[in-house]
Amino acid sequence: MSDTTTEQHAVEKGRGTLWLVWIIPLVALLMAGWLIYKHYAEKGTDIVVVFDSGKGLEVDKTPLIYQGIKIGTVTDISMDPKDLYKVRATITVDPRAAPYVTREGTKFIKVEPKISITEVSGLDTILSGVYIDLYPAGRSKKEIIAKPLKREFTGLDHYPPKRYEKGLYLTLESTKASVSLGAPVLYKSFIVGKVIDKHLENKTILYSILIDKEYENLINGGTKFWKVSGVEIQANLAGVKVKMDSLATLLAGGIAFQTPEGNVTEKPKERYTLYDSELDTHLEDDIITIVADNAYNVDPNFSGVMYKGFKVGKIVSLRYDTEKSQTIFKVKLSKKFTHLANEKSWFWIVRPILNIREVKGLDSILSGPYIAFDTLDMDAPRKNNFELHENPIPLKGKKIHLAAIHAESLKSGTAIFFKDIPIGQITKVNLVPRKKTLDIEATIFEKYVNFLNDSSMFYVKSGVEVEISLKEVHIKSGSLETLVVGGVAMVTLDKKAPRTKNSFFIYKDYKTYKEARYLKSGGAEYHVEMCELGSLSKGSPVLYKKLKAGEVVSYKYIPERDTIDVLIFIQREFKERINASTRFKNISGIEFEMNFPDMKVKMETIETIIAGGLLFETPDAKAANVQHGHRFRLYDEIRERDDTYASFELWMRETHGVKKGTRLLYKEFPVGKVAEMKLMNNMIKATVLIEKPYAHLLHSDSKLWLKEFKANLDGIKNVGNAITGPAIVITPGLANDRTASFMLDETPPPPTYGKTGLRVVLEADRRSSLDVGSPVYYRQVPIGQVESWVLSDDATRVRITVFIEPRYAHLVRERAKFYMAGAFGMDVSLMGVKVRTETLKTMISGGIGMAVPEEPGPVVENGHTFPLFNKPEEAWIGWRPKL
Amino acid sequence: MQWITDIEAGKQLCLHCRKLHPLSVHRCDRCGSEVHQRIPHSIAITWSLAIAAIIFLIPANLLPMMVVKSIAGEDAGTIMDGVIYFLEHGEAGIGIVIFAASIFVPFFKLTVLLYLLLNIHLNRSHRAKFGLKLYRIIHFIGKWSMLDIFVVALMVGLVQFKNLATIVTGPAAIAFMLAVVMTMFATEHFDPRLLFDTELKKRKHKNESNEGNTHV
Amino acid sequence: MIVKETACKECGVIVNIPKKINFSQYRCPRCNALLYRRGQPFSYIITMAVTALLLFVPLTFLPILDLDIMGLQSSSTLFEALWMVYKDGFYFIAFVAMMTGLLIPVIMLILLLFILVPLKHGYRPEKVSLYYRLYEKMSDWGMAEVYLISIIVSMVKLHGMGTLHIGLGFYMFIFFFITFYITTVWFNPDDIWLDDAVDN
Incomplete structure (x- = not known):
């Protein structure tokens, strides 16, 4: 019976427990x-962002980052069916962030590494890959929640204007959009902010700029902003100075500002005017009108109004009045200088005039024509209307009268030089009735009046006929203008002569003047024949031991011999030095040595710059005397053609700026030049001269390539060539035979080209990230680099030629294994992470690794072919052969 | 051969000290533990635990077991992904060990438990010995399912390279662990003697029907 | 031969086994389940248990593995590994793994000492029955061997990642496990009650 009781007992107790068990x-x-719910909920909300390009986006990798925190991942990429040029990226957003992200107004920006002249950004993405940055619709939760929900967005490729960076946001108004996004804001050439946005609003360009927080106090209500544009070239012929605020502004432009001292308390304004230049910030509002006959090609955008070499004003408008056939310049002057525009002011145009008779306004070659003015009396009453003159303001001085038979180039404004220093100016040319001569009124400036006396002679200088004697001329300023400009020359033969005369005669040219002087001198004349005149001209000096011994009197072409006959005059004291053994050399020309950023001009003697010159030497003093009028042949001309240079042909498809005179460089050292360019059969054939000692560089496999200035957003290359023009560089090859005909390469050969060393060929399935210059490592020691690659003949493989440094050549053995030390190989999987990279360098650029087994085999020959494996086998790493 | 069991003998065994007691005893006088003839509610508890284990196995196999976070991205893998990875990467041995411990063992255990429970419900007395053999197997291999949990724990502990690579536990780990614990409890609560009791029941039933027949 | 009546734990059949035990094993005639096997003397077991416990001490702070990936080092002890799991928020996993892999074997050893030392000093088995019950409950949950194998599996998994060094802790763990295993095998719970059985 106990059985039943237990059973009953169990059932009773069990009901409750049994039920609980479930x-x-x-x-x-x-x-x-x-x-499961949590997992999928944590996966987040999917949103879609449409990007212009899917470049860099990777499924399950590319993160969505907000303020440095990852809040989502790209989970799918597909084409946008609505616009097949675009890409839809599905992003799974962290559920905690999703309510804030899925709002109208949220911006998505794809961040890629950008390295350009104006911007180095997103560098953190080089290793981590591209990411998507987020820019929420508002700042506070309340603000964001108020926005409607949205699941589909359009992504941006660069940052939208307002970032939540700390700093001062300002708006600048301008009429021109010449400043790029991202351009720097400079304070005393120091970057304190950047341009973050620009847009057009009612014909005004509005720039948004952000001043970094720490520089906020540089701005107050009185701050003036102006554009700085790239390069400021201060040029005159003695040198070119290139000044730029920063390299970045060169391409992108920039904004500079200045805050006047004083009213510091004034709070920064929301909006400022962006002036076009610093000058504009302090221009007077009054407009001055200048009337001219001609616009003189003045560009109101660039030209200014100069006062004693300072830019003090700006041309605000330029208009042609058809009724009055006048050009009307409207000019604004800087506040400090307005009083100079008064009744005694004189406005004139400065423009480059280059012709045989006149060289003027050379400084305006680079700057463009401009308006200059000066006043004779600073305190004269103000005036607003002026006339634009062609000539500078006449200066005070002694008035003289010059009589001339022909006007030649003489006209109002022509300068009078004394020892090449302008000492006066022709003010008026009058035709005197019933007289054969012209009456020319001229002014000798006050401070030079002393040089004028009764022995002074005047003659017309036409262009390059300049008389300079080394003993007399000391030119301190390098300015060429005074040397080149023609005009009226004054020579004072006797300093002690009395000063009584007021009228002089102007000889019609140098020769006639000379003749007058040579009459007594007793020198001799000779002929020198040459093929090329060079820069020789009448008046060019003839030097002996660098002393002036005579000068070129004239030259003429002799058709029957196809030469130029130069008549020279040798002064009496040097006449004895000329005999049959005398050699004449042409030392004409200017030798420019171009460097960046300076330009240096080197010359034999100052005179030769302008006029060229002849140099003679007499090796045998006892040689037979020669007669007055003897003909010589230019000595160095013969030699140069025959001995100094070897020539070869260089073929090119385009000129690429190569022209006659383009230099030939070897190791950056000039060894020759282009002598001639010809178009032949759609190709250009250049005849290049190379100095004989370097002629051995012309191996049949030597490379001739073009070194030229290149600027694009990736960077600037060969800056020096921007000024000097392109150069041809020779990289000698290794072949034994020589040739005299080459093809010009547009790109430089690999850096290892022509070096002696071991070259082996690696055969790979694909080139991967290998590039010329990619390193080859053995035990992480660089032993060589990739020199070139080609597709194999049947195009099934890539043949990569690798250059191994000679001292490592013995390491390359027959059984060596080559593998891609690829750009950061990483196998990540659930079960582990495998990281293999040779060095940090290969991580980014890729490279080749070499492993040599314990039994390495013999050293290989040039041209040996190895397979290139995609990754090393584990065993290779352990190999430690003694080599 | 006819075996006399404790039920027929009217005895009950203390499972701790193996002292045989009469049915009237509720607490073992030797070791002080509670004495039952059979584990109470063994079938119901085993059922419920087995079902719970089955439920847990679903997320355990669907969700990622561990997540590898590295500069190359994030990679979450389920148990099966891990097995496949090792099979594909020439580490078949490890692959098989993980497969056996993490997939085969739990499923096998649950299958066996369900089979044993069904045998009891269907009174398949002739399967009793075979069932006991299976029970011994699952009892022995039960704890090996924990292997993968330990492996994940160790990997998480070891692979902590900040930004380069870190491994974190995935949500499947907890489900998997619960499944394993459930099966272990289920195995513990299953009383293998019930397999043999089916024979007794059958016999009783037969006797009863015989008696019934005689009555009729 | 004096026999004692008992029942098979696994099939419930009533069997008689000899009261005075020789060194044989006794199995169930129906299901072949182990009914009795002779254990080692308590003093041996105590020695082995103490050895195992001593080996466990260095385990707590010696690293089991060092991993070196591109110059970055990481090493962890058995506890640290589980601590990382705990820090990740998987408290339950960390707790269960800690218990089963490390603490239960140790607790079992301590309980064993609590059981055997009093018995050795002549205490009645009833005094230690609570400890024994706990020991019995835990015996299924001690998973030191699973943990040990998992270390080996992890090593294989981590093998490709970087340079792997086996730490001293790992060897300690092997020795610990071996001694622990020997201890549990040597100990036969029936021996506790053996003297008592005579009274029955």
């Missing part, structure tokens, strides 16, 4: 369900 699977169900 809670376990129920709880399990809840927990499992919760786990």
Whole structure:
């Protein structure tokens, strides 16, 4: 019976427990369900962002980053069916962030590494890859929640204007959009902010700029902003000075500002005017009108109004009045200088005039024509209307009268030089009735009046006929203008002569003047024949031991011999030095040595710059005397053609700026030049002269390539060539035979080209990230680099030629294994991460690794072919052969 | 051969000290533990635990077991992904060990438990010995399912290279662990003697029907 | 031969086994379940248990593995590994793994000492029955061997990642496990009650 009691007892007790037991699977169900729910909920909300390009986006990799925190991942990329040029990226957003992200107005920006002249940004993405940055619709939760929900967005490729960076946001108004986004804001050439946005609003360009927080106090209500544009070239012929605020502004432009001292308390304004230049910031509002006959090609955008070499004003408008046939310049002057525009002011145009008779306004070659003015009396009453003159303001001085038979180039404004220093100016040319001569009124400036006396002679200088004697001329300023400009020359033969005369005669040219002087001198004349005149001209000096011994009197072409006959005059004291052994050399020309950023001009003697010159030497003093009028042949001309240079042909498809005179460089050292260019059969054939000692560089496999200035957003290359023009560089090859005909390469050969060393060929399936210059490592020591690659003949493989430094050549053995030390190989998987990279360098650029087994085999010959493996086998790493 | 069991003998065994007691005893006088003839509610508890384990196995196999976060991205893998990875990467041995411990063992255990429970419900007395053999197997291999949990724990502990690579536990780990614990409890609560009791029941039933027949 | 009546734990059949035990094993005639096997003397077991416990001490702070990836080092002890899991927020996993892999074997050893030392000093088995019950409950949950194998599996998994060094902790763990295993095998719970059985 005990049996039954136990059983009954068990049943009674069991009901409750039994029922409770089923809670376990129920709880399990809840927990499992919760786990699954949580997992998928944590995966987040999917949103779609449409980008212009999917470049760099990777499924399951590319993160969505907000303020440095990852809040989502790109989970799918597909083409946008609405616009097949675009790409839809599905981004799974962290559920905690999702309510803020899925709002109208949220901006998505794809961040890639950008390295350009104006911007180095997103560098953190080089290693981490591209990411998507987020820019929420508002600042506070309340603000964001108020926006409607949105799931589909359009992504941006660069940052939108307002970033939540700390700093001062300002708006600048301008009429021109010449400043790029991202351009720097400079304060005393120091970058304190940047341009973050520009847009057009009612014909005004509005720039948004951000001043970094720490520089906020540089701005107040009185701050003036102006554009700085790239380069400021201060040029005159003695040198070119290139000044730029920063390299970045060169391409992108920039904005500079200045805050006047004083009213510091004034708070920064929201909007400022962006002036076009610093000058504009302090221009007077009054407009001055200048009337001219001609616009003189003045560009109101660049030209200014100069006062004693300072830019003090700006041309605000330029208009042609058809009724009055006048050009009207409207000019604004800087506040400090307005009083100079008064009744005694004189406005004139400065423009380059280059012709045989006159060289003027050379400084305006580079700057463009401009308006200059000066006043004779600073305190004269103000005036607003002026006339534009062609000549500078006449200065005070002694008035003289010059009589001339022909006007030649003489006209009002022509300068009078004394020892090449302008000492006066022709003010008026009058035709005197019933007289054969012209009456020319001229002014000798006050401070030079002393040089004028009764022995003074005047003659017309036409262009390059300049008489300079080394003993007399000391030119301190390098300015060429005074040397080149023609005009009226004054020579004072006797300093002690009395000063009584007021009228002089102007000889019609140098020769006639000379003749007058040579009459007594007793020199001799000779002929020198040459093929090319060079820069020789009448008046060019003839030097002996660098002393002036005579000068070129005239030259003429002799058709029957195809030469130029130069008549020279040798002074009496040097006449004895000329005999049959005398050699004449042409030392004409200017030798420019171009460097960046300076330009240096080197010359034999100052005189030769302008006029060229002849040099003679007499090796045998006892040689037979020669007669007055003897003909010589130019000595160095013969030699140069025959001995100094070897020539070869260089073929090119385009000129690329190569022209006659383009230099030939070897190791950056000039060894020759282009002598001639010809178009032949759609190709250009250049005849290049190379100095004989370097002629051995012309191996049949030597490379001739073009070194030219290149600027694009990737960078600037060969800056020096921007000024000097392109150069041809020779990289000698290794072949034994020589040739005299080359093809010009547009790109430089690999850096290892022509070096002696081991060259082996690696055969790979693909080129991967290998490039010329990619390193080859053995035990992480660089032993060589990739020199070139080609597709194999049947195009199934890539043949990569690798250059191994000679001292490592013995390491390359027959059984060596080559593998891609690829750009950061990383196998990541659930079960582990495998990282293999040779060095940090290969991580970014890629490279080749070499492993040599314990039994390495013999050293290989040039041209040996190895397979290139995609990754090393584990065993290779352990190899430690003694080599 | 006819075996006399404790039920027929009217005895009950203390499972701790193996002292045989009469049915009237509720607490073992030797070791002080509670004495039952059979584990109370063994079938019901085993059922519920087995079902709970099955439920847990679903997320355990669907969700990622561990997540590898590295500069190359994030990679979450389920148990099966891990097995496949090792099979594909020439580490078949490890692959098989993980497969056996993490997939085969739990499923096998649950299958066996369900089979045993069904045998009891269907009174398949002739399967009793075979069932006991299976029970011994699952009892022995039960704890090996924990292997993967330990592996994940160790990997998480070891691979902590900040930005380069870190491994974190995935949500499947907890589900998997719960599943394993559930099966272990289920195995513990299963009383293998019930397999043999089916024979007794059958016999009783037969006797009863015989008696019934005689009555009729 | 004096026999004692008992029942098979696994099939419930009533069997008689000899009261005075020789060194044989006794199995169930129906299901072949182990009914009795002779254990080692308590003093041996105590020695082995103490050895195992001593080996466990260095385990707590010696690293099991060092991993070196591109110059970055990481090493962890058995506890640290589980601590990382705990820090990740998987408290339950960390707790269960800690218990089963490390603490239960140690607790079992301590309980064993609590059981055997009093018995050795002549205490009645009833005094230690609570400890024994706990020991019995835990015996299924001690998973030191699973943990040990998992270390080996992890090593294989981590093998490709970087340079892997096996730390002293790992060897300690092997020795610990071996001694622990020997201890549990040597100990036969039936021996506790053996003297008592005579009274029955």
